Amino acid sequence: MSPVPEAWPFPHDPQPGGRGLQDDRPALRRCVAGDLDEFANSYWGSRALLSPGPELPAPYDDLFSLEAVDELLSRRGLRTPFLRIAKNGSVVGDSQFTGPAGAGAEIADQVRDDKVAALFADGHTVVLQALHRTWPALVDFSSQLSAEAGHPVQINAYITPAESQGFSAHYDVHDVFVLQVAGEKHWTVHEPVHVDPLRNQPWTGHARAIEAAARDNKPVIDAVLRPGDALYVPRGFLHSAKALGGVSAHLTVGLHTLTRYLLVQELAALAADRAALRTALPLGFDPGDPEQLAEVLPEVVELFAQQLQAASPDALAERLRRRTWSGNRPAPLAPLAHAAAIKSLAVGTTVRLRSGLKCRLVSGDPLVLQLPDRTITFPPVTAAAIAELTSGADCKVGNLPGLDDADQLVLVRRLLTEAVLVTTTH
Structure with a gap:
């Protein structure tokens, strides 16, 4: 499933004479x-x-x-x-x-x-x-x-x-x-x-x-x-x-440029899942001796090649999310104002995805929302509502698809508490 779209509001006043073009970035x-x-x-x-x-x-x-x-x-x-x-x-x-x-x-x-x-x-x-x-x-x-x-x-x-x-x-x-x-x-x-x-x-x-x-x-x-x-x-x-x-x-x-070598590093880390690559080297082994290395290296290379061939994009993506999604913090959250917003949440309140927060919605039972440091699960019936809430657009409680007003309040309150959403008034 493709990543949830992200929106990053940034004030900009286009200038005349061709300045301010391509304001989607x-x-x-x-x-x-x-x-x-x-x-x-x-x-x-x-x-x-x-x-x-x-x-x-x-x-x-x-x-x-x-x-x-x-x-x-x-x-x-x-x-x-x-x-x-x-x-x-x-x-x-x-x-x-x-x-x-x-x-x-x-x-x-x-x-x-x-x-x-x-x-x-x-x-x-x-x-x-x-x-x-x-x-x-x-x-x-x-x-x-x-x-x-x-x-x-x-x-x-x-x-x-x-x-x-x-x-x-x-x-x-x-x-x-x-x-x-x-x-x-x-x-x-x-x-x-x-x-x-x-x-x-x-x-x-x-x-x-x-x-x-x-x-x-x-x-x-x-x-x-x-x-x-x-x-x-x-x-x-x-x-x-x-x-x-x-x-x-x-x-x-x-x-801080993400490179192809980053993928190599994480692919190598996945090799820890293969038991044969975790076995000990011979007793008395000298890792600085090329002749001794020559005795074990072909087997290790073969096992590692098998691991690389078997590596799945899903497993690699999980590691990369944990390593890279927290590279920049999301938009600052005012703790007192946010707590007050959760308490006063009502039908008609407008919320949106917290700016700068990376997330990905994965369908299934349960539905999984992947975040930089954790995952949150929800019933499948909430899929359409969560997709809209994490789209980056402003969303009004009471207008979310697939749920009645009471369930919308429960869902939005949960996402506010998890600091995934913010209200648009602060």
């Missing part, structure tokens, strides 16, 4: 100029792309700003690891910008705004990490983009003083959209020295090759980003940036 549209299908087919994972601000729907000041930086650093009680500070490729120790939280809070590593100010004045770059968890506009944006792209999203902000550089040439192990928020920054992007790195293959293992490539090779992108501009950098592509005449701030929107 509004978050991706804010990162990529031009045709989104062409981007998916010709650039995703393989080529860097510069998107000038005038060709995008709007600047990014609704998502983040220098004022937001000051608020986070001075009034939000941030702790490590929500902040990093670096200069010329060297990361500053946490003790240089954190300290005790003061009376009433036994916290030893809260960010000290005065220490951050001194380091920033000395040319250090401030990196605000995991803004997809701490800044409301970016919480919503990350959920939207993750839904459209199909890959988990994280968001950091880099704030660099004039004429300064936080990090030398390096590559990331995830794809990146750079969204320029304030100031100007000069970017250079080079082809990879290690194509499509996995998360356990950081750039430090190729430091010499990176240094030589950044020094000797012609960049594929050499450009100054100004507010409203966007840059796509696939994982593995070398990049570095330097602020120009004023303070520069940009968002780094990282997509």
